[in-house]
Amino acid sequence: xxxxxxxxxxxxxxxxxxxxxxxxxxxxxxxxxxxxxxxxxxxxxxxxxxxxxxxxxxxxxxx
Amino acid sequence: xxxxxxxxxxxxxxxxxxxxxxxxxxxxxxxxxxxxxxxxxxxxxxxxxxxxxxxxxxxxxxxxxxxxxxxxxxxxxxxxxxxxxxxxxxxxxxxxxxxxxxxxxxxxxxxxxxxxxxxxxxxxxxxxxxxxxxxxxxxxxxxxxxxxxxxxxxxxxxxxxxxxxxxxxxxxxxxxxxxxxxxxxxxxxxxxxxxxxxxxxxxxxxxxxxxxxxxxxxxxxxxxxxxxxxxxxxxxxxxxxxxxxxxxxxxxxxxxxxxxxxxxxxxxxxxxxxxxxxxxxxxxxxxxxxxxxxxxxxxxxxxxxxxxxxxxxxxxxxxxxxxxxxxxxxxxxxxxxxxxxxxxxxxxxxxxxxxxxxxxxxxxxxxxxxxxxxxxxxxxxxxxxxxxxxxxxxxxxxxxxxxxxxxxxxxxxxxxxxxxxxxxxxxxxxxxxxxxxxxxxxxxxxxxxxxxxxxxxxxxxxxxxxxxxxxxxxxxxxxxxxxxxxxxxxxxxxxxxxxxxxxxxxxxxxxxxxxxxxxxxxxxxxxxxxxxxxxxxxxx
Numbered sequence: 001x002x003x004x005x006x007x008x009x010x011x012x013x014x015x016x017x018x019x020x021x022x023x024x025x026x027x028x029x030x031x032x033x034x035x036x037x038x039x040x041x042x043x044x045x046x047x048x049x050x051x052x053x054x055x056x057x058x059x060x061x062x063x
Numbered sequence: 064x065x066x067x068x069x070x071x072x073x074x075x076x077x078x079x080x081x082x083x084x085x086x087x088x089x090x091x092x093x094x095x096x097x098x099x100x101x102x103x104x105x106x107x108x109x110x111x112x113x114x115x116x117x118x119x120x121x122x123x124x125x126x127x128x129x130x131x132x133x134x135x136x137x138x139x140x141x142x143x144x145x146x147x148x149x150x151x152x153x154x155x156x157x158x159x160x161x162x163x164x165x166x167x168x169x170x171x172x173x174x175x176x177x178x179x180x181x182x183x184x185x186x187x188x189x190x191x192x193x194x195x196x197x198x199x200x201x202x203x204x205x206x207x208x209x210x211x212x213x214x215x216x217x218x219x220x221x222x223x224x225x226x227x228x229x230x231x232x233x234x235x236x237x238x239x240x241x242x243x244x245x246x247x248x249x250x251x252x253x254x255x256x257x258x259x260x261x262x263x264x265x266x267x268x269x270x271x272x273x274x275x276x277x278x279x280x281x282x283x284x285x286x287x288x289x290x291x292x293x294x295x296x297x298x299x300x301x302x303x304x305x306x307x308x309x310x311x312x313x314x315x316x317x318x319x320x321x322x323x324x325x326x327x328x329x330x331x332x333x334x335x336x337x338x339x340x341x342x343x344x345x346x347x348x349x350x351x352x353x354x355x356x357x358x359x360x361x362x363x364x365x366x367x368x369x370x371x372x373x374x375x376x377x378x379x380x381x382x383x384x385x386x387x388x389x390x391x392x393x394x395x396x397x398x399x400x401x402x403x404x405x406x407x408x409x410x411x412x413x414x415x416x417x418x419x420x421x422x423x424x425x426x427x428x429x430x431x432x433x434x435x436x437x438x439x440x441x442x443x444x445x446x447x448x449x450x451x452x453x454x455x456x457x458x459x460x461x462x463x464x465x466x467x468x469x470x471x472x473x474x475x476x477x478x479x480x481x482x483x484x485x486x487x488x489x490x491x492x493x494x495x496x497x498x499x500x501x502x503x504x505x506x507x508x509x510x511x512x513x514x515x516x517x518x519x520x521x522x523x524x525x526x527x528x529x530x531x532x533x534x535x536x537x538x539x540x541x542x543x544x545x546x547x548x549x550x551x552x553x554x555x556x557x558x559x560x561x562x563x564x565x566x567x568x569x570x571x572x573x574x575x576x577x578x579x580x581x582x583x584x585x586x587x588x589x590x591x592x593x594x595x596x597x598x599x600x601x602x603x
Contacts, residue, residue, distance in 0.1 A: 027239070030248035030307070034255065038205075041259065041296045042102045048292035048481075049106035049115065052285055055487065 067431060067533055074544035075147040075536045078551060080518070082140050084511055085555040089133025089562070091510045094208055094255055095262020096126040097201035099293060100181075104197045106289070108190050118286055119197070120185070121574035122266060127182060128565045130204075132558050134170065139551065141167070147544075151525055151535035155233045158224045158241065159214055166210035174203035208258070209251050216247025218526050219517070220315045226418065226529070228399055228411055233529070249311055250517070253304040256297050257513065260473055261506035263294030267480060268503035269570045271496040274489060279573050287499075288484045295477035302470050306363075312520070313364050313372070316527060318452060319520035320364060321375045322459040325350055328374040335360045335372070340464070343456040348376055375456065379449040386448045387441075388414040389421025393433050419529040424448040426533055454522040462515040469509040476502060 024032035100119050107115030141163060144152050152159070177200045184193055217223070223240030224233045235241075267290040273283035312320045321327075325341045327348055336355025343350050364372050373381070392414035399407035411418075421433065427447040429435040436444050476498065483489050489496065521527055525535040 027243045028248055030245075030252045030304075031243075034252045037252075037256070037300055038098065038259075041256075041293060041300070042098060042105065044296055045099070045102040045289045045293035046105045046109065048484075049103070049285060049289045050110060051485075052288045053110055053112065055485075059487075 067426070067536070067538075068541070069426075069533065070541050071539050071544055072533045072536045074541065074548060075539075076532065078147060078544065078548045079140070079143055081548070082136070082143065082551055082555065083514070083518075085559065086133070086136040086140060087511055087514055088507055088559065089129055089136060090208065091254075091258035091261035091507060092129050092265055093126065093133055093204050094258025095260065095297075096122060096129070096265065097197075097204045097262075098259055099262045099266055099290065100126060101194075101197050101201045102289060102293060104194050108194050114282060114285060116185075117574055118282065118289075121282075122286070123181065125265075125269075125566060125569060127178070128569065129562065130178065132562045132565075134175075136555060136558055137170075147537050147539070148525075148535050149537040151530065153232065154530050154535070155217070155221075155224070155526055157232055157234050158217060158221075161235070161238070162210040162214040162217075162241070166207050166214075169203055169207035169210060174200065174207055177203055205255050205258075208255060212251040212254055213242055213244070213247040215517075216244045216250055217241060218524075219250070219521060220244055220246040220311075221526050221529055222246075226415065228396055228408065231396075231400070233526075245311055246308075246315060249304065249308045253301060253308050254510075254513075256300045256304060257506070257510050259297035260294055260301055261510060263290040263297060263477070264473065264499075264506045265503055266290035267294060267477075268499045268501075271499035272570070273573060275493065275496050275500070280490075282574050284484070284487075284489060287480060287489060291477050291481035291484050294473065295481050298470060298473045298477055302474070305467070305470070309364060310366060316521065317373050318375065318378050318454060319459070321373060321378060322454045322456045322520055323463045323516060324360060324364070324372070325353065325456060325460045326360075326372060326374045327376050327456075329377045330361060330372045330374070333361045333368045334358055337363055338460075341460065343460050345456050375453045379452055382420065382449050382452040383445055385417040385420040386424050386445050388417035389419060390424055390433050390436070391421070392418040393421035393425075397434075419524065419526075419531065420448070420452075422534050423451055423523060423531045426451070426531075451523050454520050459516055459520045462512045462519060466509045466512040466516060469505055469512075473502075473506065473509075 020035075021032065024035065100123050103115055103122065104119045106112075107119060144156075144159070144163075177196050180188070180196045181193070181200050184196060188196065221233070222244040223235065223237040223242075225236055226232075227234045241247075266286050270283035270286040270290065273279040274287075309320065309323070312323070325338050325343045327350070334357045336353075336357045337359035338350070338353050338355045341350040341353035341355075360372065361370065362368055392411055395407045395410035395414065396418070398404075399411055414421075424444055425431050425433055427444045429440070476495075479492075479495055480489075480499065483492055483495065523531050523533070525532045
């Protein structure tokens, strides 16, 4: 039941995302670009942090 | 005695510019820091490492100081629309009030509520729930900026409204057109991401200070890594979006783009130079000296190699017929307001699109009365009004260039910092670290100059093509304006002093790990406000 609820929740999020993308894509291309771009900027910054930890681990193993 | 006192108008402009520029010292940092906090907390949730939680809490504390003082400085501007710009509020209040009201709801309900949860919810919410709250804070702060920029977008390119001759006001036609106006869209994205750059530079600069003083090194190295990557991509996005905004200005506000480029004469060939530096003289309508790069201007502005770009002198000439039409529109409107006859309305509708130019001519008419212009005086009034249709070129030209040069400097700085962070060689580059430290205020300056470019370039209009700035002001006496201007300047300077004092104090103290610390008397169990100096740095 828990998995099913989670699935339903994610399906709703997906639906909202698709509707938002279609609406924004048609009427507000720059708003859509902001949503996608900001998400990308945050995720790449997060990747930078995670990479830092990986580099640190590698250094520790090497020394 | 003239109906509109130009000194009062100038003082009203100065007061609004002053309060807006003061307020804008805080806004970009808020916009950017919330997103960086979201990135740091995401890393905490993914990696589970305590240092990222401490990073979110420490930078969150500095964000909190900035937010608390920044909100107070923004309040006065909304009141100024009523006190100093009552004609503006009367003319476009039906349209302008809506986004402003939504902004108030966003800032004071959504944003403030979630900020409370973010600060005080660390021990009360699960990790994912707190992360969701941090994202909502980031979204809410940027959404409140969105509504202000939608309102400003209407001033730059009035979409979604039309003039009603019965009420003598602009009235809403379409909320969708207002919200999805291309100018509002491009301006929001450009401004919001400029805030990201400001936040990234702040985190990088303060962290560089820790590395230079040999403190909190692990904390600082991680902060710099995330801020440098975040800032580099954001700056690249800001420059790209600035180009989009320039293209829109070329289509919608040719006088602004000509002023930005110091362009007095229409370009005739694709070889037209883009001016790196020049000394525009508004009085002689020429550039005293200029240094340009050929073949850059045309593709930069028009995104083609063959279109011409109209110069200011030609744009002034093109305004002549519009001024004559505008005077006819005002005349018909005056008749209609007393007779309400169909003939006057039809005449008004014929010249309605140029009505704003009629308002603009009013300041050059005898006793500011268009009806008092004799046929012999008309050419002189039109000629004088033509000169009034262009903004101050020197200010617009240099405000834009300072912003743009700073933007390219940020790309280089973030790129070097990201590179040396990836190579783990940050501490060897003390010069670069010092540069980061002294560059902390630079993005804020770039934002201020960007704002000056947008607003000074829109002149002489408060609503482009519809309402001249001098007609938008309230009728006050000069003494009242001087008194309130001095009051604002003193009060806002106090705010700035408080901000700088608190920021320097808490940035100097640096981050603390609060996990194993006992609460100090008076601080309760609130980790965000725990007093520094007692905690173990578990991640070093």
